[in-house]
Amino acid sequence: MRSRKYRLQGAGLDLALPYLMLAPGLLIVLGVLVYPLWDGLRASTKAYRYGSVVADVGMQNYIKLWSDPQFLNALWVTIEFVALSVTFEAILGFALALFCLREFRGIRLLRTILIIPMVITPVVVAIVFRLIYASDAGMLTAISEWTGGGQVQILGSPVKAFFGLVVLDVWEWTPLMFLILLAGLQSLPHEPFEAARVDGAGNWRVFADLTFPMMRPVLAIAIVLRTIDAFGTFDQVFVLTRGGPGEATRLVSIYGYDTAFKFQQTGYAAALFVTIGLVVLALAFSAVRLLRRVDAS
């Protein structure tokens, strides 16, 4: 006897099964990714007052951004922050990766210790750095006073606060660079390096003629990843300085947060974040294209 169940196992089920199995995942993605994105895009074309839409403004929010000195300043601060942090992280990470490539006693332990910063919760890192930087009871002040100096002002000075933030970011994210670059270095073939040593190259020439050129694609990927990530830096700044003093450390993420939740300009904030999203997307695309070109040449 042919039961209903039996027929369901035929060709029809074979066709439907993949979609049925994908459905839960797709629904979740639709709900938490696609809908909010679409809603954000929609919100960016509206004007809000006290949390409700009062007008349809089209592209006005986007146009206003480029004449908003606070936004332009935040964008500039962000670019400076990203450029400085990622550069230091790349250099430090590369140096550490090269060092940890050697085999010696305790190298495994050292590699493990070196990646600890990136697994600590960012907020915790920021709190710890606030304790280090604090002008009254901070660690730097304590050391300074112990050696006969006075109070150390970090978070009170615009320039020092900015660099304090960069130091925090470098401390926390150099390990990621290190990890990616170490993996890259370990995957390079051995023989060309041995050939270069036989051909007469010293350590520096081996690095300049072989290691660096061969690592360029990996380095580019690591830098792009970190750049995209650094553009969205929020929690450390929020805890450490809230964007201050003045606007010295006000990254676009902080400015956007203030716009949305302090000043209640939801539509304008949405336009701001969509713009930043597009900037990062463009950055990622151009980086990938650059990579392809490096690869093809």
Place this chain on the structure above:
Amino acid sequence: MSSVLYQSVVKNYGALNVLRSLDLAVPDHMFLALLGPSGCGKTTALRVLAGLDMPSAGKLFIGERDVTRLQPRDRDIAMVFQSYALYPQMTVGENIGYPLWIRGMPDAERRVKIDEVAAVLEIGHLLDRLPRQLSGGQRQRVALARAIVRDPAAFLMDEPLSNLDARLRLTMRGEIKRLCQRLGATTLYVTHDQVEALTMADFVAVMHGGELQQMAAPTDIYDRPANRFVATFVGNPPMNILPVILADQGIAIGGTPVAIPAARLAACRAAQVVETGLRPEDMSVSEPGAPNALPGEIYVVEPMGNETLVNVRLGGGNVSVRAGRDFRGAVGANIAVTFDVSNACFFNSAGLTAVHRVNSDGE
């Protein structure tokens, strides 16, 4: 060009003994093949000479210089790697010119040298390509060009042909031999392929278990192997080994009495030989019942085109016999194997060759 000398060189990796006191003298201009199975220490011997690995003990000399503790770049050698080890991001021209560039040779002079070796290896049209745009054979030529562009004290080659397909390997084998003869270069050539070793080298050093087994000219390696290992490692199919029983009047092989001249018998008896070795081409098949013939049955017949390999099961074990191209025989058929005992060599219980085959000059 210079001579190369290994003096009691030992290399251990932890508890692993890769080279056990290697002594090897390679005269100037000699092409020496280091031959042995995987893990015999031949590549380690080369890497130690290149300075890529440090010996655990012993000394290394290139010419008169003690290079034991020198950096690879200070040893004045050139090396060709199994994987070619080309610099992936440099063009062919840059790859070839690198050893010169690193030594600060002016551009114009370098250009001339690059063109010169590129012409020798027929890769002049590839100079602007990148290594990944080349075929295996072309990469091999670039690696060779990079090695010969300088005039080093010695060339080291680590299985340079093993990544090529069989046909290309045959061509390159001849090319490398010609090239090395032309340059008159002292060359150490590592290979596990006995045909490469025998066809290319002036001398062959057979290694096994981190020890040198025998160093001799290819024909001597083949005809007068120093021990059982060399006898069975060199030759394809390998030398047949059969147990020997010494009797009063002669010897018995696989239960069959075999006549042997008195002088050889005396030598065998003095050395207390236990086994005999016979090359497949020194044996022939015949009808069962012939005098001095070892009876057996056909185990397998392998026609090779130019000849037929017949594997025969004898009382003392299986032997390979080279038969004519027209040989026909059924598996399991009765057959006999004959040979001239003067072509046999005899091993003692330690596996050393006690009595060699009789040379054409009667020795």
